[in-house]
Amino acid sequence: MDIGKKIKNLRRIKNLTQEELAERTDLSKGYISQIESTHASPSMETFLNILEVLGTHPSDFFKAQIDEKVLYKKVSQITYDEYDKGYILKWPVTQSNELEMEPLLLTLKANASYKDFKPSESDTFIYCLEGNVSLMLGDKTYRAETGDALYFKANQIHRLYNPTQDEARVMIVATASYL
Structure with missing residues (x-):
């Protein structure tokens, strides 16, 4: 040194x-x-x-500086296929639960929902890539179409679902490990 x-x-x-x-x-x-x-x-x-x-x-x-990983190639990404339950999850950054943000690509089939989340201190960003999704956040519901974004503090029970007859795709980025 x-x-x-x-x-x-x-x-x-x-x-x-x-x-x-x-x-x-x-x-x-x-x-x-x-x-x-x-x-x-x-x-x-x-x-x-x-x-x-x-x-x-x-x-x-x-302290020895560790090279920060920047590029996450497609072949290293993980897909979790639960299409029979209504969704497919894809983690583009495989170690994201060890980082401050956790990105996730979520595909929801028609009239399907992703799990209910308990309140947390996470900030959550959802970008609608394709189709339409609805977010139930506490007692309110927000509907997002292709190109729309949702951003919220996840301090209430919440659920993301697809209320339409078409498949929907979103990118979710949440702080902390809560997905």
């Missing part, structure tokens, strides 16, 4: 010049430059002071 380079990157992220970091740590601009170019090694006290000014902790500073 190149400590100097990492300090330089953190300084830039905080939008500080070497001079500003030097002033806040009672060091000289030249010494900050030497640390960043690995021509000097700070004492433990100086290092901890620099990290404090940069708003990070030693454990975070030394």
Whole structure:
């Protein structure tokens, strides 16, 4: 690990010049430059002071950065076919229950419904890709057509259903793991 380079990157992220970091740590601009170019090694006290000014902790500073997965290929996606019960579920991001958002593609056959959900603190977004769906949220019902979106706090009992004679497809994105 190149400590100097990492300090330089953190300084830039905080939008500080070497001079500003030097002033806040009672060091000289030249010494900050030497640390960043690995021509000097700070004492433990100086290092901890620099990290404090940069708003990070030693454990975070030394934590190995794991490459974040960005692309989820179609072949890795999971489909759960319950068409005999009225729906097909497709998870485009297979580890989504470990992340902050959980996307789901849901196909509802004619006059079918997806399960009843208990109240939670999740924010939920539903985009109607094809057909028509209705959302029962507490004692109110909202109907969405192709291209419409529903966005709500899931703090009431709710259910998504297809009240029509045609198949419907939606994309659901919910915060937390509640689908």
